[in-house]
Amino acid sequence: MAPKILILDDHMLFCQGIERILLEQFNSEIDIINNPKEVILNEVNNYDIVLVDMDMPGQKGYDFVSTVKETGNKTTKFLIVSMHNKPSLVKKSIESGVNGYILKDDPLEVFTEAITAILEGGEFYSERVEESMKYLTLETIILSPREEQILKYIAKGLNANDIAEMLYISVETVKTHNRNIKSKLKIENRAELIKYAYKNLLT
16 A cells, blocks of 8 residues: 655645655655644544654744644654754654654655655664764753743843743843853853754754
8 A cells, every 4th residue: 555645844846856756666645734833633643654844834843743742643653854964953853753864965765765664664864864863962951941942032032131021030040041051052152042043943
């Protein structure tokens, strides 16, 4: 039986290219959705595998996978297909329950190998992603959820007073978190914090 595949990506040209490959290589039944907010979560159960972009409108790829998993879905497989190869993003994807992670500029044979391996019940991470995974303990498990939350607000241009008001905490608490974030990341100024937030999709 031909696998039923959902492509979840906001770049239409990329989706159409992937669709042609899947039709040729796997004779698949394929649906394309460009916005994760348009996905009816219960219907994800109908797919054998979902190809998920990391950086989509309104939601990160790993957040989408986590949300689907929370509905009780245990059968659908998930493959992140992304242009981002940051250890922190790979870690969050693994924690969300994905079955694999490859890059959009990986060779075609890597893509087809990943689909085959995952449909057969395995996992698949491309060679370059596996290389990034070696640095997980160095670059991840660094910021607490609260620190990530504050960093997101900093990247949006909010000051300590604004953040304190939004999170119902004191300004001094915000400043303490800010100092801790800079210390952990070995960053000295706001511009570098914002750059880090964008590189790690914390915006």
